[in-house]
Amino acid sequence: MSRIKTDICIIGAGSGGLSVAAGASQMGADVVLLEGHKMGGDCLNYGCVPSKALIAAGKQAHAMRHQTPFGVTPVDPDVNYAQAKDHVHNVIATIEPVDSQERFEGFGVNVIREFGAFVSPTEVKAGDTIIEARRFVIATGSGPFVPPIPGIDKTTHYTNENFFDLRERPDHLIVIGGGPIGMEMAQAHRRLGSQVTVIEGAKAMGKDDPEMAAVVLDRLREEGIEIIEGEQASEVSEKDGKITVTTSGGSYTGSHLLMAVGRKVNIDKLNLEAAGVEYDRTGVKVGADLKSSNKKIYAIGDAAGGLQFTHVAGYHAGIVIRSALFGLPAKAKTSHIPWATYTDPELAQVGLTEAQAKKEHGINLEVVRFPYHENDRAIAEGKTTGLIKVMVVKGKPVGASIAGAMAGELIGMWAMAIANGLKMSAIANTVLPYPTIAEINKRAAGAYFSPRLFESDKVKKIVGFVQRMLP
Template sequence: MVHRIKTDLCIIGGGSGGLSVAAGAVQMGANVVLVEGGKMGGDCLNYGCVPSKALIAAGKHAHAMTTGAPFGVAPAKPKVDYAAAKDHVRNVIAGIEPHDSVERFEGLGVNVITEYGTFISPTELQAGDTIITARRFVISTGSSPFVPPIPGLDKVTHYTNEDIFELREQPKHLLVIGGGPIGMELAQAHVRLGSKVTVIEGFKALGKDDPEMAAIALERLRAEGIVIEEDALAEEISQKGDVITVKTKDGRSFKGSHLLMAVGRKPNTDKLNLEAAGIEPTRGGIKVDASLKTTNKRVYAIGDVAGGLQFTHMAGYHAGVIIKSALFGLPSKASSAHIPWATYIDPEMAQVGLTEAQAREEHGDKLEVVRFEYAENDRARSELATTGLIKVMIVKGRPVGASIVGAQAGELIQTWALVIANKLKIGAVAAMVAPYPTLGEINKRAAGAYYTPRLFESDFVKKVVRFVQRF
């Protein structure tokens, strides 16, 4: 028997964005239904951010055992228990799961329905034997790994980020197709844990990042033993016994024991029946306007499925945007100009706002780029973490972008995210007093570099100083 319910807000998808909306809305007094047919917590908790960072941490500990000689610590070959490393991954997920659980959200007052949702009209969604009529809907179904139809792949054992963390047998030689953030993070984690790794990238590895920053990171990754093959578009994949072979269009051939596909993401819209709701899809997800409303003005789309930047924190930001609109009826628009992101390889890479190339194209001669090397930072020297660089793009005294490669780049970028989000001038960072010695001084020194030619290379300043000294 079909059961019908009415609600203020129906959220489709229990990932980070959907859970943020649900928690905020129900605690502000709205009646909320959350529909999730898969795992609560979505990709980030179960297959993405959390497990990957846990495995990266295991690799970091193994790597540390081999790199102590410059500090007077004798290197030792680590004895890696790959299955135990995966136990660590599982334990980290388990520790976070209660926060994202059905029980917690039901405790907050959310009506959680553990079924997949399908639109049956512009105002109705069916989930199992329940039909939900809602004043507003929020689609937050996220994205999944895209697996291209490479000839032979369907006959070969292969992994994506959705099942690689369940693998208990350590790969002897991991082949990674895709040299983006996911591919490179997992490649470095595995090589540090003792696997051979070959990355096969059809274009340029880390190709969406600032090329100068990417080159610094890739040099380190290659030095650690990762073979990175660029301009290598996979054309055919085969398996004979325990050996997997990837052939590329230019005739190269690569052999390994395991295969990870990390070539991109696709939006999770297949089950939604968007047409019935009058919602227009796009190649990247769902068409939305600046307020994140779809072509059905009762329905919002947030996070990966909205077709923009695919980051957990982006979905969380979207949640705040639509709560203001859906709950309070206030105008609210989303922007990506102030959204930072990081790639958690070693050295880390981070970006907010425009890259140098983007800033030059947009602002031309008005652009100034200031730089500061990690090697000039005392804390970096003390920890032998001198591989790194920061670049800040500035227009009329106001930062419009920052790129960082180096230790703790993901932490350092937050200063520039704050500056850009609040439209502060470079002087706000220059005026900051950072504790010594910290990597945070890198940000201050970069800001100071903006004033160096204005203060120390200015004839006018020198004339003023000489005049004042007469008295």
């Protein structure tokens, strides 16, 4: 058994762990990085990257079927599902070097390809090596949660971890779970030629603003996706190559089953008790400083039990670097964290939703809106479905919700505004090129100021007075 002493030991080479490793090593810290599975973690191999690549393939097929408004004859595309999956894996392969062991060893990181488990408050065992570190960072991420539905253990089913290896297009895909993963995969497969049924025990896209979610769900239903809400799956079975899901409201039969009901954090094998680290089923218990009950041990990303997004893990990495490397106070917050669902139309959110803002700010809240169908670029491109609404309190945005084309891109301006405490005037004063979809943001800010300028008797009196006084 060999021993290593280091400044920082990171457990998990996903987005958060890699960000800490790269930053800390390049700033002069001695870093050990443990990864027992794939470099790049869930996002690169099973999540964000492959799903967006498959969505892109579906968009191409959909575009070929809907060209009439542009004077181009629509055609029914010949979809080669296996080649679409080749595209997915080519995208992963292209990005892989950025997250590779070789690249991080080039930074000076000691990469050990073993799972780690604590053996004391200051030591982790990985393979035949004991690592003693001044600070540890738990960055183990999360994996798909498969609920114990009767019959599931005897039924062929997929999760995001093996779904992208499927080479034969499903004739009829059944998705259990109406959240972002389920809806993205439902639409991608419908556009690639599969029949699709989504079964959700509560409300589809239930964590999003219901008005915005309705924009997306209406489009999915228009495209032929069957969305069943308010029905819990009570049993699954498989017979003669067919899979049947029985719910409280009936039964649904298809050829393939995708489980997309949520995530579970990957902390079971860490032996956290030996390190004196408190945790529960949602993850490691941490404070705003991301430190656990053992102050030498941080948890970031999904392992920290909060928002489960790749960009949150990257954000957490910056907090840890500030704290662990420089000894400076640093606290994570969530009010400025955006997220997006990459359906078509997309749905994006940052800060408070309308309902949350009403509850928190009451009569001080103003909600301003602007529809896509009044944006010139959206009209030119035939992407007029959707709207933006911004929640404003005393001149500052506290939340923004966007449903429509490029919502994931548009939300960035509001994330910046909220993160930096900017006022609506900062958005209104920004000059944007014409015509762009981004003008929707500026027009939303204009909708906030218009009543103050054009419907104000005070303003009109001032203008009238100035006009009378001017030579």
